[in-house]
Amino acid sequence: MKITMIGTGYVGLVSGACFADFGHDVVCVDKDAGKIAAIESGRMPIFEPGLDQLVGNNAAAGRLTFTTDLAAGVKGADAIFIAVGTPSRRGDGHADLSYVYAAAREIVGALDGPAVIVTKSTVPVGTGDEVERIARELRPDLDIQCVSNPEFLREGAAIGDFKRPDRVVVGTTGSERAIAVMSQIYRPLNLNQAPLMFTGRRTAELIKYAANAFLATKITFINEMADLCEAVGAEVQDVSRGIGLDNRIGGKFLHAGPGYGGSCFPKDTLALVKTGQDHDAPIRIVETVVQVNDLRKRAMGRKIVKALGGDARGKTVALLGLTFKPNTDDMRDAPSLAIVQALEDAGATIVAYDPEGMEVAAPMMPSVTMASDAYEAADGADALVLVTEWDIFRALDLKRIAASMAGKALIDLRNIYPLAEAQDAGFTLTRVGGSGS
Known part of the structure; x- marks a missing residue:
């Protein structure tokens, strides 16, 4: 499948490289041209054991590419993952969702056909509802499904966690197409019998916070x-x-x-x-x-x-x-x-x-x-x-x-x-x- 990863931070880069290692065609998008150039030259923006080799091998195989052009990156994608930062908002401690919503608007504006938008970033309950509202408002002509797929990666052991997860949580509103796409994306894990858990979107969002808390x-x-x-x-x-x-x-x-x-x-x-x-x-x-x-x-x-x-x-x-x-x-x-x-x-x-x-x-x-x-x-x-x-x-x-x-x-x-x-x-x-x- 073709996967687009928006954001090449910790979650986006590790997830993108692991998906590519599963055999998917992955494009990682980031606005920071310097970061993209560094990654393409083999310099990782974060230290994570084994990440440089994983990225290098899949880039050399042609399964993993990088770009600053979001419109080109999402073209023809089966699923677009949002993996941007959600830092604590200054003043009140709420998660700052401005990057998530900005990414959603840009993605929806660039889509050329039906797609599944997957929120990988850690976000509060109800964020997926707003992403869906943005999609419906900007592109009522397209079948856009919005999914929550929180990450459970430990820094220092992220690659192993991704490939041998305790569970993969997918939150949807019941869309059969979204469930089919997400099942296909994570199908390579079936050999390890990783528990793929489908639940409601709001529930998935809360599972992540409850686990960390x-x-x-x-x-x-x-x-x-x-x-x-x-x-x-x-x-x-x-x-x-x-x-x-x-x-x-x-x-x-x-x-x-x-x-x-x-x-x-x-x-x-x-x-x-x-x-x-x-x-x-x-x-x-x-x-x-x-x-x-x-x-x-x-x-x-x-x-x-x-x-x-x-x-x-x-x-x-x-x-x-x-x-x-x-x-x-x-x-x-x-x-x-x-x-x-x-x-x-x-x-x-x-x-x-x-x-x-x-x-x-x-x-x-x-x-x-x-x-x-x-x-x-x-x-x-x-x-x-x-x-x-x-x-x-x-x-x-x-x-x-x-x-x-x-x-x-x-x-x-x-x-x-x-x-x-x-x-x-x-x-x-x-x-x-x-x-x-």
Whole structure:
């Protein structure tokens, strides 16, 4: 089938490349000519393991092309996916849908025949209704079906998630043609028996928000349990394992840390809260999750200052990891941003290293010195802080690092290192929710 992907951001580029790898003919459209040129030359706008090879292979095979010409891109398409940004709107926290609606108007205006418009972007309930209204108003002469197909891709594991999904959710108004087109698009997954779930359009839109809010709630829950563990002398890692072994709960997203960040959870939880308020169905649990998570990031800065004896003025703190999670260069709402601000407010000097995120992070934290590796970052520092659990930080030579530091404070916000190993290297360890805290 011919598929057009509007937007070459995280969702659009990964989805477009994976669809092409299934054998579909995919055109990715973006208004940014520089981005298109970079992709065509092999330079990806995001870091995602395996994406450069996937794009290169399918482009070389002729199944994946890129253009800035939307009209040409949608010509003859069986399905046009909208994969543009929906950031939090300034001032009220609602999802900014201006890019979605602008894309819808441009798509409809360029269509030369019947088509299925698929909203891949994360959007609030009722967005598909407005996309349909736009289509009916601008092109009443065409059979245009509007579908919701939310993405469930984890940054750092997006290609695997796309090709081996837990589920594929498709929301329609019952159109047989739309169902047939979407079934054909995802038919290659049938070999893996991926659950293709058809539901109402509004339901599909809400499933995405509900899923992210639930996962964000699990993270926030275990973070608050970590605080309680520190207060009563318990071990949060054992608590996580003890409850996660219950199949009704599960162990995923039960790892205590500095709070969630990234492109999805912060904006999606906030958008869900606003949707609930607008419909007189407030979601108090998620409202609390948003508040607690925001406060936690700043609290991690105070935790580090406490490990420095309560005074960070004039001291140097080395941060390992800046991105919100490993295997991405995404800095959106990363805990490191709040941590850096809190430490600088306390008078500390910051040196940092991240395997992939420093180029993106540098403009956001201009006074932070970026190091070439973890050992350079730690050299002469009074404290070493593990912020993001990149694999490269899991087997550091702690004795070598301790010998090069001015102080011996190790603040492990991801609970990577056992207390005995840190103490053997000469460190005073501060962890999250357990011994050494």
